[in-house]
Amino acid sequence: MAAHVLVLYNEPKDPHAFEAYYFGTHIPIAKRLPGLRNYTVNRGQLAATQGKPPYFLVAVLEFDSMDAVQKAFASPEGVTTAQDVPNFASGGVTILMYEVQSV
Numbered sequence: 001m002a003a004h005v006l007v008l009y010n011e012p013k014d015p016h017a018f019e020a021y022y023f024g025t026h027i028p029i030a031k032r033l034p035g036l037r038n039y040t041v042n043r044g045q046l047a048a049t050q051g052k053p054p055y056f057l058v059a060v061l062e063f064d065s066m067d068a069v070q071k072a073f074a075s076p077e078g079v080t081t082a083q084d085v086p087n088f089a090s091g092g093v094t095i096l097m098y099e100v101q102s103v
Helices: 015-030 066-074 076-087
Strands: 003-010 038-041 055-063 093-099
Touching (some): 015 055, 015 076, 055 066, 066 093
Antiparallel strands (some): 003 055, 038 055
16 A cells, blocks of 8 residues: 655745755755655645645655655665754654555
């Protein structure tokens, strides 16, 4: 069963610096994760049904299974990816991993 890693980045202290680092440095690092099938992020400001959303950027990383997610983040590339997050996520981050199914 396919699995996703959902990364919810809070508003950073410096949005321009965040975006420059995220798109210029972090994405190229994360795209080396073994087993990564797709990597998507929102572009432009997030919207919510009510009020301002608490997140600045949402990323979804797609894998074939939870086993593939676990192997990816246990790999040297996964360790490097995780260790890079504090370099730019000054507002904090929530990372969720889960299996998906179409309904």
